[in-house]
Amino acid sequence: MADAGALVRGKAPDGSGFIRAGSGGPVLFIHGVGMDAKIWQPQIDMMRDRFDLVAIDMLGHGASPLPPQNAELSDFADQAIGLLDHLGLERVAVVGHSMGALVAQEIALRHPSRVGSLVCLNAVFRRPPELAHAVRERAAALGGPGDPSAIAATIARWFGNPIPPPLSDAAATARTALESVDPQGYARTYRLFAHADTAHVDRLGSLAVPALFMTGSDDRNSTPAMSAAMARLAPSGQCLVLNGEKHMMTIASPKEVTQHITAFLDEVANERTKAGPAFEAMEFRRALGSFLTGVTIVTTIDEAGDPRGFTANSFTSVSLEPPLVLVCIAKKALGHQAFSTSRGFAINILSEAQKAASGIFASKAADKFASVAWQSGRTGNPLIEGSVAVFDCAMEQLVDAGDHSILIGRVHDFTHNGAQPLGYCRGAYVTPGLSxxxxxxxxxxxxxxxxxxxxxxxxxxxxxxxxxxxxxxxxxxxxxxxxxxxxxxxxxxxxxxxxxxxxxxxxxxxxxxxxxxxxxxxxxxxxxxxxxxxxxxxxxxxxxxxxxxxxxxxxxxxxxxxxxTFGVYVGNEVEGEVRPLAKPAPSAPIHSGPIHSGQR
Missing domain, CATH: 3.90.79.10 (Nucleoside Triphosphate Pyrophosphohydrolase)
Structure with a gap:
């Protein structure tokens, strides 16, 4: 643990440069392309009385050695883990900015036991085609050492042109860093950054730690939509957008940004303190499985126009006016991206005769829809023939809920018949009809x-x-x-x-x-x-x-x-009683929680 009054500049055995200061819970800072560890000085000054702060020079930046010619995110993550080992830090909170946020995510995904929480500032994720093209063109056109025109264009993009007077000091700090960075290290890192925005698309659903994705409303390169998408995918993700801020908000508005960082770290610490013994996951799942439910197949059309579907029993009515229903999908489900970004979906309640279809749509079969007869509904969603009931919905709201997402749909059309529904309880199919x-x-x-x-x-x-x-x-x-x-x-x-x-x-x-x-x-x-x-x-x-x-x-x-509201009469032909099949609450529908959704 560092001395709270000292700021230490040092090097790890592999040559990685770093700054360390403060005392308390350990926090690792990772800067963006073209910057170095000193860019975190405002955060260090404001947090050093409560945290043990380590700011690393990324490969190719500051005092650190160059990255490989064709560097990967894993090279930067391994560098950070090596520094933590050198400093004797087993578990840290990681705060990354821009490219540093991608490295922070890589660390958390590759070494989950070493990361307690994650803060991603101005992170990039699935750039739109025109933005991806522009970034890659900039990477390909990188000039020589300290290229004045490239630096000027970067400063204008980050702070505006002309630079507003309140941001002149922050712009000067950024310009100094860009002028002093090793051009070869900068070029190699920027080329990786230009192509790494999709590196974690299929992996964020397995992020095991609480994560805050924070950006500025005016950041056109690390947009609010990107942070929101990452927060939706991460099981314990939050999104925060700071009004009026741009890409370099860490130095443009250091006080506000730092306050949000520390508030999140405190929130994570408080939750861990309040939390009792962790549930045994499988036993909890078994308890949830005691609730007898129906079985549905939820369907939609993805961006490529292909039908997608998964099996779920986490379906319930929400509202009669307006007509709303909901279903839940696991964030690690293969179809989560398609459903979380879709404009609508259909819920097909299965009959006893559709048990095989339920199993196929709960699997990873390549062409699930080849096993069922279906047609397009009014909204274009696939409707499966033979279902007990079908609800064709437009997406009303997407709600983040732990390791699942809740899809709330507004019903535009529906059908139903008198066939017997398929049931599910305690890991097995059941038929409501008497044997x-x-x-x-x-x-x-x-x-x-x-x-x-x-x-x-x-x-x-x-x-x-x-x-x-x-x-x-x-x-x-x-x-x-x-x-x-x-x-x-x-x-x-x-x-x-x-x-x-x-x-x-x-x-x-x-x-x-x-x-x-x-x-x-x-x-x-x-x-x-x-x-x-x-x-x-x-x-x-x-x-x-x-x-x-x-x-x-x-x-x-x-x-x-x-x-x-049906019941069963039991008695004789003179006297007896009607025993209800279900006893709903007097003023609210019964809701069932997600037991399985696309993973069974």
């Missing part, structure tokens, strides 16, 4: 029936006297068993899907006889059989139904169908 195998083993006397719906109508068998009955038989049976439910349906060429259990009761006169009724669907209207009748749900009360228990059950079905 057919279990019912097949029920006593032979069990009467099994079904309320089969098609487009708001219920299927009945009508007798000669006008009385109506629901399809029912002795046991579930098979199509060739004429007395069973399946046999009675097959006899009339009815193809039905049985789903949720709806009612179970014992016969009041024969306790050994049980009645079991399902809810289900008929995929298409039927014709050709005069005994088969479809009745609108609101007209069921007008029917002649002999069995009072069935009549009572249907009255409940009509009411619950209107309210869309």
């Amino acid at each position: 057919q195998e279990a019912l097949a083993a029920a006593p032979p006397g069990t009467k099994v029936g079904a309320i089969l719906e098609n487009e708001g109508r219920v299927l009945f068998f009508e007798a000669a006297d006008g009385a109506c009955q629901l399809p029912a038989g002795r046991g579930l049976g098979a199509a060739n068993d004429a007395r069973s439910l399946r046999g009675k349906l097959a006899a009339k060429a009815i193809e039905a899907d049985l789903g949720f259990l709806y009612a179970v009761w014992d016969d009041a006169t024969d306790a050994s006889r049980t009645h079991v009724y399902y809810r289900g669907t008929v995929d298409s209207p039927l014709s050709g059989d005069g005994q088969v009748r479809f009745v609108e749900i609101e007209r069921i009360a007008e029917l002649k139904i002999a069995d009072p228990a069935v009549r009572s059950m249907l009255a409940r079905y009509a009411r619950e169908r209107t309210e869309d």
Whole structure:
């Protein structure tokens, strides 16, 4: 630890120059192209009473040796790690400016155990084509030592032309550094800087430390959009834009910049102090997995016009007015970039028959959409055929949430049907419908029936006297068993899907006889059989139904169908209770957290 009153200038065994001052938590400063360690003097002066500060001369700058001819970010990161080893510093906060911010990210990604937090000032990320072209042209046209025209152009770009009087001292400091930098070191480093803006595009999602991405609103080379994009990708990233500031805000407004740096470092330290024992990640995931959810495939179109999709169970409604829904995607998911920058997405709620599709879209298969039939929706998003429901959405808001991003969509169009949804719980798929195998083993006397719906109508068998009955038989049976439910349906060429259990009761006169009724669907209207009748749900009360228990059950079905809140009746035909399938809060929808999203 350095003496708080001393400022030490030194060299590491590899020749790297550095400045060290202060006492407290260790902080490593890394400057940008053309500068050197002295550029951090304002920060050193303001922070040395609370922090152990180390400012390094990057390779090719200050007192440090040249970088390799075709240098990479790893060369600069290894230089910094070597200095930390020399100084005996195991873990530091790293503050980097411009090119130094890229090096800081490289250190944190390559050596996560050595970095406690990260501050990236005026960092570059995925330059737009015209900006990338301009930077690379400048790199290719670098002149000789101390090229006055190049230096003048750089100073004008950083501070303005003419330079505002309040910035004259800062501009003079920057000019002195540019005039004294080794031209060969500058050229090699700038050529790397010109091409390194995409170096971490696919890696920021694995950044393991809290990170602050700060830039100026008027920095046209390290734009606010760049810092915002990096903050979205980094699992614990924050974005801060200082109004009116440009690229060299570290020396143009040192007090404000330093205050934000120290506030962030204090915030990280306080969070670590307050934090209790860390969760065991897998056990936490298992606990979250106890919540039974549906399964969705979320789809969009990427920048190249190709369909993209991932499997998620982190879906919920948000608002009826306006119509909003949300889904979550992991930041390390391959499709995160496409979805976080898209203008819309579709949520396809899967049916029990789409289990295979769920697995494919949760994998890294090259062409996931080859396995499903789909068509474009109103907003252009891919809609998967056979889904229980589909919500076609425009992007309303992207919310950063830990290691996930929350996509909030405004619903522009939707469809739904009566198919049975696919469920997921504790790492396995589940089907909400009662197990057919279990019912097949029920006593032979069990009467099994079904309320089969098609487009708001219920299927009945009508007798000669006008009385109506629901399809029912002795046991579930098979199509060739004429007395069973399946046999009675097959006899009339009815193809039905049985789903949720709806009612179970014992016969009041024969306790050994049980009645079991399902809810289900008929995929298409039927014709050709005069005994088969479809009745609108609101007209069921007008029917002649002999069995009072069935009549009572249907009255409940009509009411619950209107309210869309179903339960299961358990008891006998005289008394019993309706046990709700779900008990929502009185004034708010139930929300489920992200258990898996594109990673399962």
